[in-house]
Amino acid sequence: MRAKGDSVQTAEPRHKRWHLLGPALSVLLIGSAAIAQTPEQAPDTIQxxxxxxxxxxxxxxxxxxxxxxxxxxxxxxxxLTNQLVAFRNGRRRYPPMNYLLEYLPEEYLAVMANYFAAQKPPLPAPVAPDTSPQMVKLGEQLIEKGDFNRGLPACMSCHGPNLTGMEPAIPGLLGLRASYISAQLGAWRYGTRTAKAPDCMQIVAGHLTEDDVKAVAAVLASRPAPAKLDPVPKGSYGLPFPCGSQPQ
Amino acid sequence: MRRIAILLGSCAMSLLAATGAYAQNKPADEALVEKGAYLARAGDCIACHTRPEGELFAGGRPMPTPFGTLYTSNITPDNETGIGKWSSDQFYAMMHTGRFPDGGLLYPAMPFGSYTKVTRQDSDAIFAFLRSIPAVKQPNRPHDLRFPYNNRSLILGWRTLYFSEGEYKPDPKQSDEWNRGAYLVEGLGHCAMCHTAINALGGSSESEAFQGGLIPMQNWYAPSLTSNKEAGLGEWSLQEITDYLKTGISPRGAVYGPMAEVVYNSLQYMTDADIRAMAVYLKSLGQGSPPGAARATVTSSESSLLLTLGKTIYDRECASCHGAQGLGKPPHYPPLAGNQSIQMSSAVNPIRMVLNGGFPPGTSGNPQPYGMPPFAQSLSDDEVAAVVTYIRTAWGNRGAAVSAREANALRASPLD
Structure with missing residues (x-):
């Protein structure tokens, strides 16, 4: 957006709005004229x-x-902050998100991130994998062990033994649906989703086949929630290789 | 741009012997640089001359136009790829006449039609500021214009029709404040670039200045600043206008769409005195005009069906924030009743707000704005048309009904 726009406005004279508030005033009867003249305010909360x-x-x-x-x-x-900044700057491409965040300062994006990070609703029910037993086996293999011969680390080696992620910037992988996970792995592979260099996830995704993506997505979406959902503290384990988003 | 780079190169060589260009290298006066930084904010140079996540003022930002894509230029003081070898005379000539130091013509995407009004003194301050920023070596990217628009000599014709050169001339009948506002709005603010209709030739007529128009490629309607039926501010108080320009929100409404960028990158940094001056001038542009008869594009029977559906959707989706009577919760939730922006003959903006939602810009005066949710994914074209028709006609509003086709067409609008 590089141009000039416009406004939302009301031409309605204020006295007319006061007139509408007349009945409210007469109900209130006493005292609070100043309050009644103030239009209703939006609640001052982050939610x-x-x-x-x-x-x-x-x-x-x-x-x-x-x-x-x-x-x-x-x-x-x-x-979450990294993602919001990437959307705002257009590095992670999804036009409806790019548009919404374009003119918001980073401090506010961090406030948004903290808000959502602090919410702890239960995970949705896991979904049984809609794929063959061989694919389930492949998915479990990649998630837990990786594939050394193809240079693929296990998902758990970065996202944690319980797949709940690590502070401050490695996300948990549970509670997401298979179609979202496979769309994101696809976006990493095709470069429409990128992160700070060295972009570890892009390197990993670049080694994945279509079947790998399907298998990993289906199995991740089928995993039940562990007892403790929180990401583990920073430095709980070492990463197999450097990652720009999570300096060690 | 390659051509410009070559031309700049040869012109730089011819300057090697001249001393004028090098006079700029002496330590710039700090106050002048500071003034220039402020004026560069007023001109919103950064918005176009910096790529997202790119180096400041190093250009390379794509500017889609109906004629092809232009790429903005590097205006850092790099000798090879920026304006490091320019003199303040050459910079002023560029701002004032729309010509490069070698006489080559600028594309009018650079708002020299407005910048021509900038004084020599202010131009020199901006130049001093641009000399003070870090030089970035980043070659300009060639423009990608379709035939015949890739022929720069066509700009001559455009200039003949639409460009009139000349610094701002104060109107002695008006106050100093009004004149300062007019200078900023007409000059560095380059408001006319969007708020004046652009014709098929990419030109805007001075006689139609600030009368509004659809912004090409972006599909937002920049409302008239002269008609109180649109964004004319004649009925607004000065406080409401200054709130709106500086913080992005006001009791009358919030900034959205492309204007959000202007407030985010430029207006929030203006001094209170300058914002007030702009408000004084803008308020004086607003002309009262009796509400015209609504120009309906749908039949009346269709319209009444739309209204019934529209009210149902409004009460379900919108009323919790904007109020059953459309009074909103200002300044964060704009009132819709009596709202000029919703009743304008162009329904583009209200349709797009319903489809795409949006946040006003985050500013020092409103650092954590409230957002409106997008409804593109949850409402059908019929439902969007219905709810927009409802808000354009309820509570005494006098807008015309809109069709599902109009709503559908705007789903494809670019969001970046």
Missing amino acids: ERLLACAPCHGVIGEGTSNAYFPRLAGKPAGY
Whole structure:
């Protein structure tokens, strides 16, 4: 956007609005004239400010029935901030998100991230994998062990033994639907989703085949929630290789 | 741009012997640089001359136009790829006449039609500021214009029709404040670039200045600043206008769409005195005009069906923030009743707000704005048309009904 626009305005004279408030005043009868003249205010909370996120991500980031929109609640704040900044700057491409965030300062994006990171709604019920037993086996293999011969680290080696992520910027992988996970792995492979260099996830995704993506997505979406959902503290384990988003 | 780079190169060589260009290298006066930085904000140079995540003022930002894509130029003081070898005379000539130091013509995407009004003194300050920023070696990217628009000599014709050179001349009948506002709005602010209709030749007529128009490629309607039926500010108080320009929100409404960028990158940094001057001038542009008869594009029977559906959707989706009577919760939730922006003959903006939602810009005066949710994914074309028709006609509003086709057409609008 590089041009000039416009406004939302009302031409209605103020006295007319006061007139509408007349009945309210007569009900209140006493005292609070100053209050009654003040139009209703939006609640001064972060949840209210972020209602724009709710139709796709849920009011507290718990996710919605749309399989392509991810849950945000409980993800590490650093991860969420990185994503919001990447959307704002157009490095992560999804036009509706790029548009919404374009003119918001980074401090506010961090406030948004902290809000969603602090929400702890339960995970949605896991979904049984809609794929063959061989694919399930492949998925489990990649998630837990990786594939040394193809230079593929296990998902768990970075996203944690319980797949709940690590502070400040490695996301958990549970509570997401298969179609979202495979769309994101596809976006990493095709370069429409990128992160700070060295872009570890792009390197990993570049080694994945279509079948790998399908298998990993189906199995991740079928995993039940562990007892403790929070991302583990920073430095709980070492990463197999350097990652720009998570300096060690 | 390659051609410009070559031309700049040869012109730089011819300057080697001249001393004029090098006079700029002496330590710039700090106050002048500071003034220039402020004026560069007023001119919003950064918005176009910096790529997202790119080096400041190093250009390379794509500017889609109906004629092809232009790439903005590097205006850092790099000798090879920027304006490091320019003199302040050459910079002023560029701002004032729309010509490069070698006489080559600038594309009018650079708003020299407005910048021509900038004084020599202010131009020198901006130049001093641009000399003070870090030089970035980043060659300009060639423009990607379709035939015949890739022929720069066509700009001559455009200039003949639409460009009139000359610094701002104060109107002695008006106050100093009004004149300062007019200078900023007409000059560095380059408001006319969007708020004046652009014709098929990419030109805007001075006689139609600030009368509004659809912004090409972006599909937002920049409302008239002269008609109080649109964004004319004649009925607004000065406080409401200054709030709107500086913080992005006001009791009358919030900034959205392309104007959000202007407030975010430029207006929020203006001094209170300058914002007030702009408000005084803008308010004086607003002309009262009796509400015209609504120009309906749908039949009346279709319209009444739309209204019934529209009210149902409004009460379900919109009323919790904008109020059952459309009074909003200003300044964060704009009132819709009596709202000029919703009743304008162009329904583009209200349709797009319903489809795409949006946040006002985050500013020092409103650092954590409230967002409006997008409804593109949850409402059908019929439902969008219905709810927009409802808000354009309820509570005494006098807008015309809109069709599902109009709503559908705007789903494809670019969002970046």
